[in-house]
Amino acid sequence: MPTVPLHLELPADEVESLQIFARAHGLTTAEVVSRLARSLKATQHVGGFSRIHPEVIAITGLVPQDWSEVESDHQRYLLEKHQ
16 A cells, blocks of 8 residues: 655644554554554544444443433433443
């Protein structure tokens, strides 16, 4: 895949965190940023970004598969709180 040079200016502590993460996972900083960009792209829907990523919904267990089937007051509260 062709690449394009990109110059970013970030706070020093954020750059350090990116570099530490990259080293810990055997990646370059550019690869970490690229993976983050792909992750954002995966969450895009028509009309903008999803408010909650589907993978987050799937692992939380707080949101029923069918939004219309809220089984308890607590689940209803959580749905209203996080929408």
